[in-house]
Amino acid sequence: MSATAQFVTATTVEEALAALAAGARPVAGGTDLVVGARQGKAPLPDALVAIHRIDALRGISAAGAGLRLGALATHEELESHPVVRERFTGLADASAIVGSRATRANGTIGGNVMNASPAMDTGAPLICLDASVVLQGPGGNRSLPIEELFTGPGQTVASPDELLIAIDLPAPAVGTGSAYVRLEYRRQMEIAIVGAAAAVTVEGGKVTAAHPDLMNDPAALVKMTKDEAHLRALWQAARAALPGFTLNGSADNRWPGNLNAWRNGLDVARLMSDLRTIAFSAGSACASGSGKPSHVLRAIGLEEKKARSSIRLGFGRYTRMSEVVEACTQIAAAAAAQQEFGVAGHD
Numbered sequence: 001m002s003a004t005a006q007f008v009t010a011t012t013v014e015e016a017l018a019a020l021a022a023g024a025r026p027v028a029g030g031t032d033l034v035v036g037a038r039q040g041k042a043p044l045p046d047a048l049v050a051i052h053r054i055d056a057l058r059g060i061s062a063a064g065a066g067l068r069l070g071a072l073a074t075h076e077e078l079e080s081h082p083v084v085r086e087r088f089t090g091l092a093d094a095s096a097i098v099g100s101r102a103t104r105a106n107g108t109i110g111g112n113v114m115n116a117s118p119a120m121d122t123g124a125p126l127i128c129l130d131a132s133v134v135l136q137g138p139g140g141n142r143s144l145p146i147e148e149l150f151t152g153p154g155q156t157v158a159s160p161d162e163l164l165i166a167i168d169l170p171a172p173a174v175g176t177g178s179a180y181v182r183l184e185y186r187r188q189m190e191i192a193i194v195g196a197a198a199a200v201t202v203e204g205g206k207v208t209a210a211h212p213d214l215m216n217d218p219a220a221l222v223k224m225t226k227d228e229a230h231l232r233a234l235w236q237a238a239r240a241a242l243p244g245f246t247l248n249g250s251a252d253n254r255w256p257g258n259l260n261a262w263r264n265g266l267d268v269a270r271l272m273s274d275l276r277t278i279a280f281s282a283g284s285a286c287a288s289g290s291g292k293p294s295h296v297l298r299a300i301g302l303e304e305k306k307a308r309s310s311i312r313l314g315f316g317r318y319t320r321m322s323e324v325v326e327a328c329t330q331i332a333a334a335a336a337a338q339q340e341f342g343v344a345g346h347d
């Protein structure tokens with residue numbers, strides 16, 4: 001651990017910002033920065049500003065119907081806070097397994113997020129819970145969705161003269177629950193191999209929204225935004241609700257906003273006419289409706305007759321899980337009925 005030439009303690013945000021503008025790095029609980037330097041991971045910066053005495057950065061408070069977490073809120077405070085435990089359970093789960101009791105008493109949510117470690121436990125639940133971060137710099141405050149904060153391991157979009165002030169959590173929709181689990185090789189004092197969080201909303205006994213997210217690389221979180229996670233959940237549910245259909249192409253590396261699948265002997269024109277209230281299209285046709293196999297299906301080498309027995313479903317941000325499952329169940333039943341009543345198979 002190299003010596004730090006300059007060390008100041010700030011008691012206001014303004015003092016801290018002045019130190020950052022002069023080139024200092026903030027240190028909150030020090031459980032990443034100082035412990036890492038002691039372990040030889042990275043030397044301490046030449047100038048440090050301690051922010052743990054800034055009262056304005058402390059606490060967990062109500063903000064409208066949601067919560068504001070001060071950057072200095074510790075994992076111990078988060079795991080024991082009654083509202084966090086009840087309504088933002090995934091975050092309480094994550095904070096409760098950070099390091100040891102001593103780590104949780106000193107380590108802060110701000111430090112956890114700004115450190116942007118691939119093994120950070122709070123990132124995935126915060127994304128699932130629609131958190132946004134508030135950064136303050138010389139030009140004032142800016143707020144951004146937390147998934148836009150991370151750019152890679154140890155990297156964020158915050159500039160060196162910006163301080164994380166708070167993390168805002170909007171009120172979850174009625175019927176929403178969340179959880180966080182991690183894969184670890186030891187029961188205690190282990191960092192995550194991979195962490196998984198989910199927030200799920202249930203309405204009238206049906207899942208209406210699901211936001212899963214994985215944490216093993218902050219940059220991966222950037223790629224898998226809440227929207228994409230929602231689309232993936234819809235895509236999986238649609239596949240499961242379409243027995244007898246075979247996916248066109250590989251399941252890997254594909255955009256989950258589209259599902260294109262075929263079923264042997266399916267008369268797609270008849271299916272579409274039988275199910276006019278459901279928005280799906282013939283998987284074979286390109287956007288012009290020419291009836292020719294689309295360039296995508298040609299590109300993956302699908303035979304023409306299979307392409308003609310293909311359907312295509314599209315999902316978007318506002319598509320609800322219950323709609324997808326219901327529509328696919330009807331499509332699967334109508335397709336099975338066609339087979340039962342003897343539409344000739346292709347193979």
Ligand SMILES: Cc1cc2nc3c(=O)[nH]c(=O)nc-3n(C[C@H](O)[C@H](O)[C@H](O)COP(=O)(O)OP(=O)(O)OC[C@H]3O[C@@H](n4cnc5c(N)ncnc54)[C@H](O)[C@@H]3O)c2cc1C
Pocket residue numbers: 025026027028029030031032033034035051071097098099100103106107108109110111112113114115119120121122162163164165189190191192
């Ligand atoms: C033994 C041990 C076990 C651990 N186990 C886990 C674990 O299981 N899961 C896990 O996620 N983490 C774990 N950690 C890592 C660490 O405890 C957490 O990431 C903790 O939340 C860091 O908070 P801190 O306040 O100590 O951060 P600090 O070390 O003070 O800061 C970390 C980084 O964030 C920056 N920073 C801090 N606050 C701000 C701010 N307000 N604005 C801008 N930048 C800021 C600092 O400059 C530094 O780059 C462990 C650490 C130790 C030592």
